[in-house]
Amino acid sequence: MDPLISIRNLHKSFGAKHVLKGIDLDVYPGQVIGYIGPNGAGKTTTVKIICGLISDFKGEIHIKGKDIRKDILSIKQLIGYIPETNDLYDVLTPSEFLTFIGALYKIPADLLTARIERIFGALGMSGHLDQRMDSFSKGMKQKVLIASGLLHNPEIIILDEPLSGLDANSVLVVKDLIHRLAKDGKTIFYCSHMMDVVEKVSDKIVLINDGVVVANGTLSDLRMQLGDKSLEQMFASLTTGHISSNAAISIMDALHLDSSPRHD
């Protein structure tokens, strides 16, 4: 089977800062990829390149056999992007925002309205469709972004920290949704820090650190290589140097320096 997303020797620099240092990755149809790594590892940069937000990179990316440099428009039609909560014009109402996004994907008006209402109803947000989003909580904004990424029924869904700010019930809905989307043949690219969720939803885990892939495989593959550890422990062992492994001990030492408070 040909990979749906194929990334070869991907490099990207911002000025003198070399963020991606040769990423190689294949993603197959229907897979759920957990794309994890510490802050600044290059996760968001990779995602932005795949979504067409960054166009000046080195290397090759093919999506459904199409070169991202030559055929970006038809590739964009395949992808649904769900960014972080703050990336939203919150003076609009969800209805205005989603109608606008839908128009950019040229979704027929009737279908668009029906989809917005259905998705919003399922997310428990029907009553908020015509209210300005600047008074929304983080979780409510995240639900609007989830709806915006699914509106055009894309083949590939890229989620960047999709659970941030969601309450427990909504987390369950999203996790269930990820399973159902995967069952429906969608390919999911899931970026997150929440190891327990990544561990549960992903078929394959890709760990990047400092711009290179340091681990790539199913959870059981990784356990074979690194021993019977939790994903959290694997993450810690592969990304040392980011924070000292003895960080907790150092903090305790700092607390024991002098415990008497200052008196004036």
Added chain:
Amino acid sequence: MLWLVMKPERLYRHFGVDVFHLRTILLIKLAMDDRTATGINKVRSSGGKGETKLATAFTMVMAFIMGLTFLFMFFLDDDLSRLTLYLASFGFMLAMFLVTDFSHILLDTKDNYIILPKPVSAETFLTARLLHILIHISKILVPLAFPGFVAMWVSRGILGAFLFIPILILLTVFTFAIVNALYLFIFRLFSLRKIDSIITSIQIGFTALLYGSFQVLPHLLDRTVMESISLSDVWYVWILPSYWFACAWKMLYSFQFDLPLVIGAFLAVLLPVASFWVMVRYLAPSFLSKLSMMTATNRSEDSGKRKIIRAGSSGGVMGLFGRVWTRNNIERQFFFFVGRMVVRNRDFRLKVYPMIGYMLVLVGFMVFKNWDEINFHAADIQTSGLTMPFLWAMYLSGFMCITALYQLPYTEQYNAAWVYFTPPIERPGILLRASLKACIVRFFFPFVVVVSTLGLFAFGVKILPNLLFGFGAVLLGVILYAWMLLDKLPFSFPLKKANEDNFSIRNMFIILFTVIFAVPQYFLFEYDWVLLGISVLLIAGALYALHIMRGVGWNDVKWG
């Protein structure tokens, strides 16, 4: 300043205040003030977090300049009239500074999270808050009052000047209580988001007023008229609290105890004391409880008060133009999007709306200045004395539209611009064209309607060739500007970039365009057929430029 307020250490200790805590809290709050863009600073500031420096110094300079502009009232001969006007302006300006510059102290709910959980006594906390407010007010008060104080010294000697100080303090207490009451009133009536938008609107109005008064006030200095003004002759001057404060000063300075002066002086003392008492006794506790309620209330629980906005197609004028003036659904939705954002986005409103207010003041002032020479019943515009204000009004509409277009890409929410890049849009030209059309409908057409209606009403159809020429030229100018210089998508760049970008090129463009069109129009005013002929060319050119703008490609636009 901190050193000064920390002087009565013993007194603070006596009241159970922890002086070390007090100093620490004040120190950090003052440092934060200096880095927070508030009030007029927000209009001026370059935006992005951590960018605001020397906010305090800027506010002080602005207050000092405002204080200078009040000095023209010292041309009044009559002491009572002069002081009444001076104190009224002073009180008004102080209230404006307080409303716009002060909300972040009054509405600072972070204290509840950061300071209250720490072992800081209630006395220390309250004293810190009061001292912080005191320091903040004096940063405005001292530079605002200083020019008046010096002028008083020069005109009425050292006694006059020093008697002025307690009067100003009383007035400040009174103003402070009024502003507090105003805040409480707003709190009672509106939701948090609405409050934010009300304060933004006051900020916009205040900034336009500041710009406008710098422009207008110096021209009002007609000494002969000013010297003859005497307010004490009219009974309704008693409505002005500033008159009472003026009475108090006059009574002390001249040592006269006439009944009106004594009554005025009595009120001047009673009012601030009473209002202060009401503020401390009733307003402050309810204010604080309201504030803590606001902190405790989860935003999502506030949903009952949220306004419902009907979505889908936009109604009104925007809806009409959206339907008839856009080619396809993408352009139409983008047109609605920009049309909504320019009236709702706070960053955009704070930058653009004061400029619009300022330009309106400018046109109004031009009419007002030549009021005596204007003949509204003249047969044509040339003999009416309205030629210049008419030309200004037409061409300023173009400056306004260009200002709006210039400011369009900048917002603090620039990260949300991913929405333009993920959907399959072939050329962003269509998005730029929709933005341009939305700005034209929002910022240019209203002026076309108002100026044309007034012009046609006053001078009939004879004015039509001039209207067509002027607005045709402006339309061409605006579209050419967008085609040549608008290389960023709306709301896609951080605010701080606005100052770095091609500001001077924009000004050059405006000047050049005015020279090429407004000046010839002035000389061609009577040649109707020439004007008509050129108008047709101008409008055709504008429409053609709008058409080719569609072809702008992804390589021609930038993204923050």
